[in-house]
Amino acid sequence: MHSETALLGLIKDLNGENWTVKEAEIKALVKQQMLSETTVSALYKDLENINCYIKRAAAEALGKFQTLPETAILFLIKALEDKDKGWMVNEQAAQVLGRQKMLSEDAILALINALWHIHDKIREAAVDILGQQQTLSDRAVLDLIAALNDKSWDVRFTVAEVLSSYIGGIFTLLPRLKQNQVEALYAQFLFPRSCRKTLPLYIQTHQLHFYTETGPGQPIELSAEQSRVIKEAFKIIQAKAGIISSGEENWL
Numbered sequence: 001m002h003s004e005t006a007l008l009g010l011i012k013d014l015n016g017e018n019w020t021v022k023e024a025e026i027k028a029l030v031k032q033q034m035l036s037e038t039t040v041s042a043l044y045k046d047l048e049n050i051n052c053y054i055k056r057a058a059a060e061a062l063g064k065f066q067t068l069p070e071t072a073i074l075f076l077i078k079a080l081e082d083k084d085k086g087w088m089v090n091e092q093a094a095q096v097l098g099r100q101k102m103l104s105e106d107a108i109l110a111l112i113n114a115l116w117h118i119h120d121k122i123r124e125a126a127v128d129i130l131g132q133q134q135t136l137s138d139r140a141v142l143d144l145i146a147a148l149n150d151k152s153w154d155v156r157f158t159v160a161e162v163l164s165s166y167i168g169g170i171f172t173l174l175p176r177l178k179q180n181q182v183e184a185l186y187a188q189f190l191f192p193r194s195c196r197k198t199l200p201l202y203i204q205t206h207q208l209h210f211y212t213e214t215g216p217g218q219p220i221e222l223s224a225e226q227s228r229v230i231k232e233a234f235k236i237i238q239a240k241a242g243i244i245s246s247g248e249e250n251w252l
Contacts, residue, residue: 131162
């Protein structure tokens with residue numbers, strides 16, 4: 001087996017015409033028990049290489065580290081966001097970010113933006129990684145709720161699993177949702193789970209009342225428009241499920 005020093009020398013010296021050899025040498029680095037800061041630096045700079053195979057191999061090599069320097073994280077964020085690098089590179093960059101013990105706000109934002117990536121695998125990876133975080137901002141949860149309308153079943157399923165940890169927060173965000181988002185949240189997340197656990201939710205006199213596993217939440221004041229949007233979404237889903245509601249009160 002080559003030493004790290006020898007492999008690093010090859011990586012630095014190889015030009016674009018020898019990309020297959022360079023890719024192989026980068027992959028050999030993954031087998032090393034430890035890598036120096038110099039080698040790690042060379043690897044994340046290879047994320048800028050014009051060849052997608054070299055970029056993917058570099059990202060894979062970096063993936064063995066749970067704590068990368070901020071400069072490497074910035075390169076990974078760029079590799080995730082750059083659609084021209086190819087979806088495989090985007091996905092590998094996302095996976096490496098997901099292995100980090102801590103993620104910066106910039107990395108979290110890049111993952112939130114990746115929820116709208118053109119490729120299903122990237123969107124699903126972004127959802128999964130966001131779900132691994134101890135806390136999520138309202139912006140992240142709102143974007144996850146919007147992703148319940150994703151065209152991919154796998155993405156929608158993963159989103160629903162992640163949202164299971166944020167039920168209380170979801171209720172408080174309801175007034176900020178569009179009608180199609182309320183419908184998706186109700187139909188694909190809240191309603192199916194009401195069979196397994198009690199999730200009382202109703203609107204009365206322009207107040208949103210809800211209960212969580214720990215008891216009743218603080219009622220949320222709604223504007224007339226917010227109340228209309230949520231009620232209308234409730235009625236549509238209830239009608240589809242054969243549930244009839246009457247009067248001012250609208251139950252989930």
